[in-house]
Amino acid sequence: MTTTAVTDIISQTTNTEASTVTDSIEEIISSAMNSSATETDKLQIIMSAIGNKLKASIPDLIMAIVVFFAGIVITRIILRIFGKCMSKANADMAATSFLKSLLKILLYIIDIIITLSILNIPMTSIIAVLSAAGLAVGLALQNSLSNLAGGFIILFSKPFKAGDFVETNSASGTVESINILYTKILTVDNKTVYIPNGKVADSQIVNYSEQNKRRVDMEFGISYSDDIERAKELILKLASEHELILNEPEPPFVRLGVQAEDSLQIIVRVWTATENYWQVKFDFVEMVNNAFAENHITIPFRQLDVHIS
Template sequence: MDWIGIIMPYLRNIALAIVVLVVGLISIKVITNAVGKQIDKSKLDNSLKPFLKSLTGTILKILLVISVIGILGVPMTSFVAIIAAAGFAIGLAFQGSLSNFAGGVLLLTIRPFRVGDYIEGNGYAGTVEAIQILYTELVTPDNKVIFIPNGNLSNSGIVNYSAKETRRVDFKFGVGYETDTQHVLRTLHQIVESHPSTLDDPEPFVRLSAHGDSAVEYTVRVWVNAEDFWDVHFDILEQVKTRFDQEQISIPYPQMDVHVNQ
């Protein structure tokens, strides 16, 4: 029996499959880079670009695998039958990935946030860096990168801090009972109205809001442009302490529980 004659066709198929696989992977890398550059230059929404680039690479790799299997001589009907028979097991194994893919499609369809927005979701918060095919990439204020599966993110509550152009900054200040109420209100009004980043419309809210055990509580609410939120937050906290000291407005120390060992 001519074993060489029998083996040679299989060896040729295997060698051809390896060549096609190597060339295909190199070609996919070149194609995805070229497509990625075109996508980056396009006017598509920034949230959609990383997803399309990931999807392009995934589809090309699937087509390459199918081509290699065909070269190896596996009949496509048999291949489809095998996939169908193993479909249940594959579905169980990849149900998380399928859920994340569906979640990514849902996020890009509904658009609860875009690349560049600061969001909070699934227990994490940060600026959206990219929406990939299976996960969303966030960057925290201290420059840590968080990868959240799209399935988890799409099924949880999402807070988008960048969706609106303006935001409200809320404060509560405790003042001693002996201090004149009108004096405190005038001082707080002057502080918030003199800050260059607070908005006049809606107008600032400054009112006495509660009688505490050791202090009178004042609530201050001011509207600002979203990008000025934290600057105004810290500025007003600092200015209130400085002005209260200058105006001799007392700020009671917080009550502390003292435990004495018997």
């Protein structure tokens, strides 16, 4: 093949419109490979065709990059506005976190689709690729999809909200947030536990914060030789003096509950505000222990008497 022929083939790619460059490149490569040109000439033709294609695509490529990064910025702005709107509406923090995570993924998908369309990739091809990718991801991430569904169940059934103290899946602590796949719980010893939403939705949930009052149940043992009525009077007196113990929904309850092997067990039930539960429990145990010691009421311990004849 002469130099003039090679030049004529290369010029075809320069004079071709951008919308038909891909077809022209295929034709030029086919013509070059079927020609009698030397390997060097064939390589020159192919490289020139590719170069012209890139030159023709540069404007669209630059625009696609600009639109992609602009989409990221717009996504962040929308998420910020969404968060402020949910905050003004006094929406639950856990629900807000879940919806923001979902909205973020949807906006990124839209951004990618718009970017690909600018590169003149047919929408049918984009949809086909997304469908195939969605099917593949769905098969590979079946557990993750169940966690996503679990997140929706938690969001709409509302067994708890951010800030509640709950117990589920052998973990107990304060709910920090509900994300797309996991519920974040902060334990009392400051450990962060991430529990899959699917397991949370399918398991028993104990919410200690939903009600504004809780009953504190306690037991105190005294010796069989002690005055049980005196012990009950001391406990009732302490309950009436504690400022955090309530008389509603019922006054303090103090009764003999169990005649154990080595002690008489006095059952005590008092009510308090939910946030004061642990303070009342610890305070009352210490107060009863001190009162029993001051009034010479024996706090028994397990012992064994051996009689030798």
